[in-house]
Amino acid sequence: MAIIVQKFGGTSVGDIERIRNVATKVKRELDNGNQVAVVVSAMAGMTDQLVGYTREMSNRPDPREYDVVVSTGEQITIGLLCMALHNIDVPARSWTGWQLPVRTDDAHAKARIQDIGTEKVLADMAAGRVAVVPGFQGVSDDGRIATLGRGGSDTSAVALAAALHADRCDIYTDVDGVYTCDPRIVTRAHKLDRITYEEMLEMASQGAKVLQTRAVEMGMKHHVRIQVLSSFEDTPGTLVVDEDEIVEQEIVSGITYSRDEAKIVLSHVADRPGIAAGIFGPLAEANIIVDMIVQNVSEDGATTDLTFTVPRGDMDRAVEVLEQIRGDIEIGDIISDPGVVKVSVIGVGMRSHAGVAQRMFQTLADKGINIQVISTSEIKISVLISEDYTELALRALHSAYGLDAE
Amino acid sequence: MAIIVQKFGGTSVGDIERIRNVATKVKRELDNGNQVAVVVSAMAGMTDQLVGYTREMSNRPDPREYDVVVSTGEQITIGLLCMALHNIDVPARSWTGWQLPVRTDDAHAKARIQDIGTEKVLADMAAGRVAVVPGFQGVSDDGRIATLGRGGSDTSAVALAAALHADRCDIYTDVDGVYTCDPRIVTRAHKLDRITYEEMLEMASQGAKVLQTRAVEMGMKHHVRIQVLSSFEDTPGTLVVDEDEIVEQEIVSGITYSRDEAKIVLSHVADRPGIAAGIFGPLAEANIIVDMIVQNVSEDGATTDLTFTVPRGDMDRAVEVLEQIRGDIEIGDIISDPGVVKVSVIGVGMRSHAGVAQRMFQTLADKGINIQVISTSEIKISVLISEDYTELALRALHSAYGLDAE
Numbered sequence: 071m072a073i074i075v076q077k078f079g080g081t082s083v084g085d086i087e088r089i090r091n092v093a094t095k096v097k098r099e100l101d102n103g104n105q106v107a108v109v110v111s112a113m114a115g116m117t118d119q120l121v122g123y124t125r126e127m128s129n130r131p132d133p134r135e136y137d138v139v140v141s142t143g144e145q146i147t148i149g150l151l152c153m154a155l156h157n158i159d160v161p162a163r164s165w166t167g168w169q170l171p172v173r174t175d176d177a178h179a180k181a182r183i184q185d186i187g188t189e190k191v192l193a194d195m196a197a198g199r200v201a202v203v204p205g206f207q208g209v210s211d212d213g214r215i216a217t218l219g220r221g222g223s224d225t226s227a228v229a230l231a232a233a234l235h236a237d238r239c240d241i242y243t244d245v246d247g248v249y250t251c252d253p254r255i256v257t258r259a260h261k262l263d264r265i266t267y268e269e270m271l272e273m274a275s276q277g278a279k280v281l282q283t284r285a286v287e288m289g290m291k292h293h294v295r296i297q298v299l300s301s302f303e304d305t306p307g308t309l310v311v312d313e314d315e316i317v318e319q320e321i322v323s324g325i326t327y328s329r330d331e332a333k334i335v336l337s338h339v340a341d342r343p344g345i346a347a348g349i350f351g352p353l354a355e356a357n358i359i360v361d362m363i364v365q366n367v368s369e370d371g372a373t374t375d376l377t378f379t380v381p382r383g384d385m386d387r388a389v390e391v392l393e394q395i396r397g398d399i400e401i402g403d404i405i406s407d408p409g410v411v412k413v414s415v416i417g418v419g420m421r422s423h424a425g426v427a428q429r430m431f432q433t434l435a436d437k438g439i440n441i442q443v444i445s446t447s448e449i450k451i452s453v454l455i456s457e458d459y460t461e462l463a464l465r466a467l468h469s470a471y472g473l474d475a476e
Numbered sequence: 477m478a479i480i481v482q483k484f485g486g487t488s489v490g491d492i493e494r495i496r497n498v499a500t501k502v503k504r505e506l507d508n509g510n511q512v513a514v515v516v517s518a519m520a521g522m523t524d525q526l527v528g529y530t531r532e533m534s535n536r537p538d539p540r541e542y543d544v545v546v547s548t549g550e551q552i553t554i555g556l557l558c559m560a561l562h563n564i565d566v567p568a569r570s571w572t573g574w575q576l577p578v579r580t581d582d583a584h585a586k587a588r589i590q591d592i593g594t595e596k597v598l599a600d601m602a603a604g605r606v607a608v609v610p611g612f613q614g615v616s617d618d619g620r621i622a623t624l625g626r627g628g629s630d631t632s633a634v635a636l637a638a639a640l641h642a643d644r645c646d647i648y649t650d651v652d653g654v655y656t657c658d659p660r661i662v663t664r665a666h667k668l669d670r671i672t673y674e675e676m677l678e679m680a681s682q683g684a685k686v687l688q689t690r691a692v693e694m695g696m697k698h699h700v701r702i703q704v705l706s707s708f709e710d711t712p713g714t715l716v717v718d719e720d721e722i723v724e725q726e727i728v729s730g731i732t733y734s735r736d737e738a739k740i741v742l743s744h745v746a747d748r749p750g751i752a753a754g755i756f757g758p759l760a761e762a763n764i765i766v767d768m769i770v771q772n773v774s775e776d777g778a779t780t781d782l783t784f785t786v787p788r789g790d791m792d793r794a795v796e797v798l799e800q801i802r803g804d805i806e807i808g809d810i811i812s813d814p815g816v817v818k819v820s821v822i823g824v825g826m827r828s829h830a831g832v833a834q835r836m837f838q839t840l841a842d843k844g845i846n847i848q849v850i851s852t853s854e855i856k857i858s859v860l861i862s863e864d865y866t867e868l869a870l871r872a873l874h875s876a877y878g879l880d881a882e
Binding site for chain 2 (some may be wrong): 157
């Protein structure tokens, strides 16, 4: 008898009818002979309403009291889902964060799960009852309600699956899996049956907003098999697993892009030790995340050119910060450009294959697309190109790596 | 240093502004040098919304899951009130029902409080922090959330005051106290400074819906001094206390009325043992509460006439039940009349004074008002009269017992 954890997000439990629909999905898993624990979010819009109350009351609410308020959203859903399960004769009981308990640290409003008590809930599940658990919440060391921060329900589900030694953690969402590329742009993109944790981490951080990064990290650490699948369609999703579970690994699993990029070029920066720290320190202090960085020796040999990217919404602020440090550091021109896109090729297979990067560069060159910045990691190659070529680049690369569906 | 419990109902915490207003009332009590615990209801409308969700989901929801859902309303308020207190530099922390804990029996959705843990909260209050506690909820023996049933927040407040050995329990509401009579009818009615628990119980059950009956009973049992006062005006309210705290007791404290009455007369009922049980048993089974009952020997000497009252909304159903039992019991006519009102004179002083009832009968007779049914208790005399005379009767009695304000 397998143990399955199912997780349903806010859209999936958005109203009473949808909660009934969730109940039928839970029943089916139970009818398959499995023991089931379900993790749910607040009904769509509910958390926004609760956060709105706290904002209306206070600019800087006490995070412990903030947690008391916003944790109620998930509590409402667990009660309602149990009722829906009872309606179709499925035995079920709800477990709040403090009842299990889900123990967290004291970082209220952005707490991290430390461990989960499973003795009582496992006994209850063994007796045939579905356990219905609120995502996003736990109880801190001092016995007070703690929440994990927005989107924490995925993490709750994977943590519960790890604690229960579940055979699988199914994350139901509004997409039906992970695709080789954005199907709205590349019509021949196809859904992946399996993907590794590492690839999923790169995908998620690249804007394939399917699964919370913390949840993937937790899954990787505890070897929890995570399935991403649709709440609304009845098709298998994508399984996120260890690399050794994937028998025939493609070299490249997917191609992602991010439009949330802006390029900043600093020309003729005085080339001396500590210059990078002098520039990126003030940006970090201003809470601006710098992503790709390239430094070249300038033509004159005495100064250097520095190119990097920041989130598009932070570009103007970044330029202001740089103007302010001009007094301390010699900088020629500050050129900013929001019209760029980052395109990435991702795949654990590239570790053991040569020529993956070369194929990317050649493919883009064949289409006449100029590469502005390159950065690479063990399983990812990213390039910055002009935004105008986004669609062309994605389709060409998708074909070049043999990802096109038949 | 006195300990004061303050309770604010759903209207008093109906929106963010009103919660801020509550915070200033709490601060004032603290500034007076007192230790303060605050009990709050859900924001007005919130509980209805939550109950609405459960109704939409299920006709007969599991009461334990029902409690999980509806208890969130008060939890939201405690967090928001703490934020409002912090805004004006009042140290405060919230305590949910399970944190204190407020232990209840297992009768979910209508649980009764068994005891309240006070050690931690008293230490916190002694350290200068206001304790903010949700009304209406506790934790049952099996460690699950339990609610006390609608209106249970008054009871929570009085129970907490008893457990904390508080000097006073202030119930803030939308009226400013208990009056000798309904001021909308008797303009010379005045607010009572003090009233005994027994009188308050009679008042409340008579329709002076100021304070929940269970709360008064609990106050009486544990000698908790309860003050009923306005959330919106700054005037002293009415103190509900033991009889011995009232130095100069008036004979009659107040006059109440209830229009929610209907009279049913059964004529020529066979006069034999068990006849009352044969009639009132089926009514009780139909969940119809019978109030005043009078039985007279009929003119013919062999049958009896039976007169009683039921809630006005149940009158037609009561007549249907009676028609059905006609086969078993010989009944002449069934006459029903919704045009009646019950007027009651209440006062613990009447225990030791003769002639109180006589003055009532004489006063009504002087005005030509016919008394249809009479019932009496130790501290109350009630009569049923035609609804047409309601105002006349109330004003005449108010004068006759010397209650008119100067």
